Amino acid sequence: MKTGNPQCRAFFVMAMVLAASAHLLRGQGAPDIVWSGPGHIDITSVSVSPNGKTLATTSLVDYTAKLWRAADGTLLHTLQGSPNGLFASAFSPDGTMLATAGEGASEPNIKLWRVADGAFLRDFVAPANSVSNSINFTPDGSLLLVADQTQGVQEWDVATGDYIRTFGAAGQSVLGSDVSPRGDRIATANGDGTIRIWTVPEGNPVATLTGHSFLADAVAYSRNGRLLGSGSYDTTARIWNPVTGESLHTLKGHTASVTSLAFNLKGSLFATGSSDQTIKLWNPVTGVLQRTLQDPLGAVEAVKFSPEGRKLYSGNSGGKLRFWNPLTGALLRTVGHHNQGVNTVAFTTDGQLFASGAYDIQLWTARTGQAGLNLHEQNDIINSIVFSHDGTLLVSGSGSPPPDTRDSRLLVYRVSDGTVQLSLAAHNQGTRGVDISPDDQTLVSVGEDNGQFTLKYWQASNGALIRTVIANSLSVKDVNYSPDGQI
Numbered sequence: 001m002k003t004g005n006p007q008c009r010a011f012f013v014m015a016m017v018l019a020a021s022a023h024l025l026r027g028q029g030a031p032d033i034v035w036s037g038p039g040h041i042d043i044t045s046v047s048v049s050p051n052g053k054t055l056a057t058t059s060l061v062d063y064t065a066k067l068w069r070a071a072d073g074t075l076l077h078t079l080q081g082s083p084n085g086l087f088a089s090a091f092s093p094d095g096t097m098l099a100t101a102g103e104g105a106s107e108p109n110i111k112l113w114r115v116a117d118g119a120f121l122r123d124f125v126a127p128a129n130s131v132s133n134s135i136n137f138t139p140d141g142s143l144l145l146v147a148d149q150t151q152g153v154q155e156w157d158v159a160t161g162d163y164i165r166t167f168g169a170a171g172q173s174v175l176g177s178d179v180s181p182r183g184d185r186i187a188t189a190n191g192d193g194t195i196r197i198w199t200v201p202e203g204n205p206v207a208t209l210t211g212h213s214f215l216a217d218a219v220a221y222s223r224n225g226r227l228l229g230s231g232s233y234d235t236t237a238r239i240w241n242p243v244t245g246e247s248l249h250t251l252k253g254h255t256a257s258v259t260s261l262a263f264n265l266k267g268s269l270f271a272t273g274s275s276d277q278t279i280k281l282w283n284p285v286t287g288v289l290q291r292t293l294q295d296p297l298g299a300v301e302a303v304k305f306s307p308e309g310r311k312l313y314s315g316n317s318g319g320k321l322r323f324w325n326p327l328t329g330a331l332l333r334t335v336g337h338h339n340q341g342v343n344t345v346a347f348t349t350d351g352q353l354f355a356s357g358a359y360d361i362q363l364w365t366a367r368t369g370q371a372g373l374n375l376h377e378q379n380d381i382i383n384s385i386v387f388s389h390d391g392t393l394l395v396s397g398s399g400s401p402p403p404d405t406r407d408s409r410l411l412v413y414r415v416s417d418g419t420v421q422l423s424l425a426a427h428n429q430g431t432r433g434v435d436i437s438p439d440d441q442t443l444v445s446v447g448e449d450n451g452q453f454t455l456k457y458w459q460a461s462n463g464a465l466i467r468t469v470i471a472n473s474l475s476v477k478d479v480n481y482s483p484d485g486q487i
Contacts, residue, residue, distance in 0.1 A: 039336035040066065043315030045088045046302040049095040054115060055313060056098050057302075057321055060085035065100045067118060068321065070306070073335035077118030084109065088134045092158070093141045097121065101132035101146055110135070110146055112158070122161045127151055133217075134176045139183040143201060147177035147188055155201060167203035168196075175217040180242070181225045187242065189216035195230050197242060207245045211238055220261040227284055229270055231258030237272045239284050249287030253280055260302045264309035269326055271312055273300030279314055281326055291329045295322065344384050348391040353415070357382030361396060363415070373418045380407035384433045388440045391415060393460075397445055399430025410434060410445050412460070422463040426456060433479040436460060446471065446479040455479065 040059040047056040054076070055068040065079040065086055084103035091098055098113045108123035109132055124144065126132065131149035137158070138145065144156040152168030168174065173191030179200065180186070188196045193216050195209040209230075218231035221242070228242040237251040237258045256275035263270055263284065270284035279293040279300055298318030305312055305326070312326040323333040344357040347366060354366040359381055363372035378398040385396045394415050399408030410426035413419065427447025434445050443458040457466040 040064070040315075040319040040321075042298075042301070042317045042319050043321060043336075044086060044301050046304045046313050046315045046321065047089045047091055047098070048304050048306060048313065049091045049115070050093060050307065051095055052307040054091075054095070055321065056089045056091065057315055058086035058089050058100060058102070059319070060087060060102070063102075065089055065098070065113070067098070067115065068335060070311075073321070073323070073333055079111075079113050079118055079120075087132060090135045090137055091115070092137050093139055097158075099135050099137065099144055101135040104130040104132065110144075110156070112144075112161075124156050124161055124163070126154060133174065134178075136177055136179040136186065138179055138200060139181065145177065145179060145186055145200070147174040149173050149175065149191075153177060153186065153188060153198065153203070155203065164201070165203055167198050173215075175215065176219050176231075178220045180221050181223060185242070187219045187221065187228055187230075189219040189230055189232075191215045193232065193234075195219055195228070195240065207242075209240055209245050209247070211247045211250070212236070217257065218259060218261045220263060222263040222267040222284070223265055224267060227263065227267060227270075229261045229263065229272075229284065231261050231272060233257040235274075237261065237270075237282075239270070239287065249284070251280075251282055251287060251289075253289055253292075254278065256299070260300065262303045262305050262312075264305045264326065265307065266309060269305075269309070271303045271305065271326070273303040273314060275299040277316075279303055279312070279324070281312075281329075293324060293329050293331075297322075297334075343382060346385045346387055346394075348387045349389050350391060353387070353391065355385050355387070355394060357385045357396065361385060361394070361413075363394075373415075375413055375418050377411055377413075377420055377423075378407050378409060380405065380430075383431060386435050387415070388436050388460075389438060390440060393421065393436075393440070395434045395436055395443060397426065397431030397434040397447065399427065399432075399447065402429040402448065402451075405430045408447065410443070410458070412443070412463075422460075424458060424463050426458075427454065435480050437481050438483060442466070444479050444481065 041061040042059050043057050044060050045058045055070050058065045067076040086100050086102035089100045101110045108125050110124035112121040130151050132146045134147040136145045144158050146154045152166045152172045155164040174188045176189035186198050186200050193212040197206040212232040212234050214234040216232045220229045228240040231237045235254045239249040254274040254276050258272050258274050260273035270282045272280045277295050281290045297320050298316035302315040312324040314322045319336050321335040342356045342358050346355045354364045356362050360376040380398045381400050382398050394413045396411050399405045408427050408430045410424040410431050412422035426445045427449050429448035431445050431447040443460050445456050453471040455469040
């Protein structure tokens with residue numbers, strides 16, 4: 001089962017909402033949300049409902065869990081999880097509930113939700129400052145078992161929310177866990193590199209499996225319970241006989257930590273996800289590698305097969321949920337928008353289109369929230385976007401502050417097909433703001449050049465520089481034309 005990413009990353013909360021401004025003008029509080037763009041900033045786990053119709057994903061950075069329709073990737077519900085981020089989720093055996101777990105501080109970090117409508121049901125009050133990396137229901141749905149980074153394995157009564165017991169010694173670091181198909185054993189992946197097997201519900205130790213040379217962070221049973229897989233920061237995965245404790249195969253090929261594991265229904269494929277941005281599919285009986293899937297969008301933090309084994313789902317650190325054909329390796333679908341926080345938004349004059357900018361630009365139908373073109377030509381943060389007044393062009397400016405500036409260009413896109421019409425080396429230390437004159441003839445940009453902020457005017461037709469004005473300010477972050485275009 002998937003464990004959490006130990007790194008906490010700063011972020012801007014990703015929220016793309018449309019609202020009626022009249023509410024604000026009348027002082028009536030927060031406006032109504034018309035739609036919310038789906039996606040995570042990162043994904044730490046993927047879970048599949050028992051009937052295969054619903055997927056759940058969690059995020060450490062945006063603090064949410066999301067429920068998706070597996071058939072087409074439609075976002076169903078967003079669940080506000082732990083205020084310190086989420087590492088794991090699990091569906092109840094009947095598929096009616098979802099449990100989530102994450103980092104804990106001042107608020108409970110283990111929660112139970114109703115899948116049908118996303119309603120919150122119950123907190124499980126774990127010890128203060130617990131870090132819950134993995135979560136499992138027993139097959140009868142009566143118990144919840146939570147692997148904690150510092151508290152061992154906690155056992156909870158699902159019906160009452162009562163704490164029952166903890167497996168292992170206080171302070172024992174458990175990074176991943178999985179319950180056997182019969183529900184009488186739980187395997188844990190531990191910070192000391194071992195795999196331990198315990199009885200359920202008693203919590204008695206059964207076996208300790210050794211072989212990994214660095215911390216073990218993922219473990220998974222095959223569907224028939226005859227095989228056990230583990231993954232480690234030593235870049236290997238292992239296949240074990242969980243009854244005898246024998247190591248059957250050591251799977252080598254990843255170049256970074258193996259973070260997630262899954263067996264298909266028949267036990268004929270074993271998937272390993274890694275921080276090296278790949279998924280590898282193995283024959284678990286022979287230990288032979290079958291194929292490698294490349295995921296350039298980020299470290300693979302989660303892998304999970306559909307119940308019948310025809311699809312493989314993965315989640316990555318870039319916030320994308322991906323659907324694969326495990327037999328051919330074909331990428332079937334990518335779900336989610338923007339892999340960083342949204343910094344800038346813009347509407348067309350007629351209000352029909354809406355654009356959001358992060359490290360890419362996403363176009364949306366403003367009324368419905370249907371995603372359109374995704375523009376990703378700029379290799380840096382998007383600071384400013386604006387549509388031309390006739391709605392045919394989109395202007396963007398990018399660039400992180402120095403010394404981290406990578407791409408500070410001003411780009412002009414054709415809205416109909418996303419073609420780049422102009423690419424201007426506007427400001428060498430970041431383009432902070434852009435605008436276009438009311439007659440769509442002139443572009444203006446503001447940014448930093450060699451430690452000094454400047455305004456630059458450009459011909460919109462061919463990108464010719466008209467003039468440069470030195471800004472008498474220590475910092476200028478945006479620029480706008482007056483409605484008549486004179487200022």
